[in-house]
Amino acid sequence: MTPERRALAAQQNRLLTAIWRPAMGAAASAEQPSGLAEGPAWPDAGLQAYRGNAQALAERVFSAAYPVLRQCLGETDWAALARHQGQAQPPRRGDLAHWGDTLADGLTELLADPRHALPPWLPELARAEWRLHRLAALPDSPADPASLSRLVHEAPETLALRLAPGTEVCHSPVPIASLLWAHGAGTEAGPLQPPEAPDPQALQGVGAKLRAGESETALFWRAGWRPRVQSLNPAEAAWFEALLSQPNLGAALDAFGQTGLTLDLSAWLTEALQQQWLLAVVDAPGPSGPSN
DSSP states (O other): OOHHHHHHHHHHHHHHHHHHSOOTTSSOSSOOGGGOOOOOOOSOHHHHHHHHHHHHHHHHHHHHHOHHHHHHHOHHHHHHHHHHHHHHSOOOSSOGGGTTTTHHHHHHHHHTSTTOOOOTTHHHHHHHHHHHHHHTTSOOOOOOGGGGGHHHHSOGGGEEEEEOTTOEEEEESSOHHHHHHHTTOSOSSSOSSOOSSOOHHHHHHHHHHHHTTOOEEEEEEEETTEEEEEEEOHHHHHHHHHHHHSSSHHHHHHHHHTTTOOOOHHHHHHHHHHTTOEEEEEEOOOTTSOOO
């Protein structure tokens, strides 16, 4: 690199540092959610303009990843949270779709401060929304329905089930799938962005679950291009966990059998195809690598 390029890179780095760092001696120059004190304004008008643009960018980027959280907080508190968190955790990659992964941790820190009257389930909601957000960016995995005939003719120890991209079981202390569904997120027919006005009856139902302290186990996966979530009963959760953790179908059947739970696997197979949980039956991984 030439001296001129090194000087330019250093200058750009100093500018980015000045844009994202907190204001002199203050907690942050960005707006703060729920009563955090604001820092003094920077005297340099040009730098202040850059910082304002960066904060507005954080609000737009985070709104795409956390539409339900935005609805729950309301526009004013959401804007303050997004701008504060954007400055506290600047982007670390050029792809801004990865920016915002620490928002749940930021909410947890805010909840630890007694000055903030925020619902305690917000960090769990943020983690769930980030799962949905990242599902949309995963590469496609081809479906092969004809391969299901192998289940009839081949030993389960030689086979594995290829599940949809990003399939994950989440044991949540809150009714997380119900909360997302009440806002129209992660559903089969709903839009990628939840509607502006959530269903009042659904909100009333999930509110009762939250007040009762109900937990929920949820399945996250991608059906086609649509990120999805739904609640699971204990048997369904145990079966998915066996499929995700065991090296082959035979081992998954053995692991599930040890739980003492029962599940109609024929009915599950039908639903797995309809919901696009199951994409293909493949060779079980050998000692040297994963299934194909």
